[in-house]
Amino acid sequence: MERDKLLAIETHRLTKTYQGLGGCREISLAVPQGAVFGLLGPNGAGKSTLVKMLVGLLQPTSGEANILGKSIRDAASRQKVGFLPENFRYHDWLTGEDLLRFHASLFKLPAREINQRIAEVLDMIGLTEHRHKRVGNYSKGMQQRIGLGCALLPDPELIFLDEPTSALDPIGRKVVRDLIANLQQQGKTVFINSHLLSELESICDHIAIIKEGNLLFQGNWRELTQRQVRVKIVLGRLGEGKNLAEVLPSQYQVLSHQVTDIKGRDEYLLGCSSEEDIPYLVNSLTVVGYPIFEITQVTDSLEKIFLDYVSNPGWEGR
Structure with missing residues (x-):
C-alpha cells in the first residue's frame, strides 16, 4: 500500500x-x-x-x-x-x-x-x-x-x-x-x-x-499553538473613564488584564484569529492614542500543552 x-x-x-x-x-x-x-x-x-x-x-x-x-x-x-x-x-x-x-x-x-x-x-x-x-x-x-x-x-x-x-x-x-x-x-x-x-x-x-x-x-x-493567536501588549492609559474593551475592534478578545509594576501601564493578553490581525491591532490602538510600550506574540510551550493534556482529559488546545 x-x-x-x-x-x-x-x-x-x-x-x-x-x-x-x-x-x-x-x-x-x-x-x-x-x-x-x-x-x-x-x-x-x-x-x-x-x-x-x-x-x-x-x-x-x-x-x-x-x-x-x-x-x-x-x-x-x-x-x-x-x-x-x-x-x-x-x-x-x-x-x-x-x-x-x-x-x-x-x-x-x-x-x-x-x-x-x-x-x-x-x-x-x-x-x-x-x-x-x-x-x-x-x-x-x-x-x-x-x-x-x-x-x-x-x-x-x-x-x-x-x-x-x-x-x-x-x-x-x-x-x-x-x-x-x-x-x-x-x-x-x-x-x-x-x-x-x-x-x-x-x-x-x-x-x-x-x-x-x-x-x-x-x-x-x-x-x-496556532488555533488561536494570542498577543501580550503593554499599554499606557488614555485617561479616566476609558478602557481598552470600548475601543478594541470586534475581532480581538481581552483574555486577561493586569496592572504592571510600572505606574500608569497595563498588561493585556489579547486573542485574535490570525497573525495578520497583529499589525492592524497596532494601527487601531495608535489611532485611538494608546501609548504602546511592548507587544509580543505568545506561543504555548510543549510543556504547557503536555500538562494541559494530562491534567485535563479532553483538552484540545482551545
Whole structure:
C-alpha cells in the first residue's frame, strides 16, 4: 500500500496488559518516515511497554503493528532498527572500540566494513579520542554516548532512543541534538521517549501523549499553538473613564488584564484569529492614542500543552 511507504511505524489498537492490568491499551499510532517523533507521558504511563513491543522485547496482548512496512511479529522488521534502552549496562572491561566491534558482530556487519563504520560512529558521538579507554572508566555522559553509538552501528532507518540525554551535560545534549538533526536530514526516523520536554520541543514536531496506558494525543503539536493567536501588549492609559474593551475592534478578545509594576501601564493578553490581525491591532490602538510600550506574540510551550493534556482529559488546545 502507498500509505505504508509513508509510515515508519503504524500500530492498530496495540495492547499489552499484565493479567489485565497496567501496560498500554489500544494504541493506534502513525509515525511518518523521516520524522523526529516524541513519546510523552507521566511515569507509569506505558511508554516503555509500548517501545518494548515495537522493538520485539515484549509480545502484544492484542493488536497489530508494522515497522518499516513489516509486522513486528516478523524478526525481519528489526533489521534496520537501532535501539538505545534507558537502563543499559555494557561490559566494563571492554574499550569503547571493542564494545562497538562486539556489537558489529551481533549485527553481522560485513567484516570489510566494520573498521570504517566504527570510525564513523565514534566521530558522530564525539568519542574518537576515547576509543581505547575502558567503558567502566567512562563518565555517565560518555557511557550514554557509547550506547547511542551501538544503536547507530547498523546505519538503521529507524532509531528508538529511550531517554537519550538524561545523563548528559549541556554540551553532550547539544551533540545528541545535532546528531538527531543530522539523522533526520538523511531521511531516517527517530522515535524518542523522554521526560526532558525542553529537549523534545527543540527537535520534535510530531508527538504522542499517553496517560495510564491510553493515547491522549498524536500529531504535530505546533499546530495546537496556532488555533488561536494570542498577543501580550503593554499599554499606557488614555485617561479616566476609558478602557481598552470600548475601543478594541470586534475581532480581538481581552483574555486577561493586569496592572504592571510600572505606574500608569497595563498588561493585556489579547486573542485574535490570525497573525495578520497583529499589525492592524497596532494601527487601531495608535489611532485611538494608546501609548504602546511592548507587544509580543505568545506561543504555548510543549510543556504547557503536555500538562494541559494530562491534567485535563479532553483538552484540545482551545
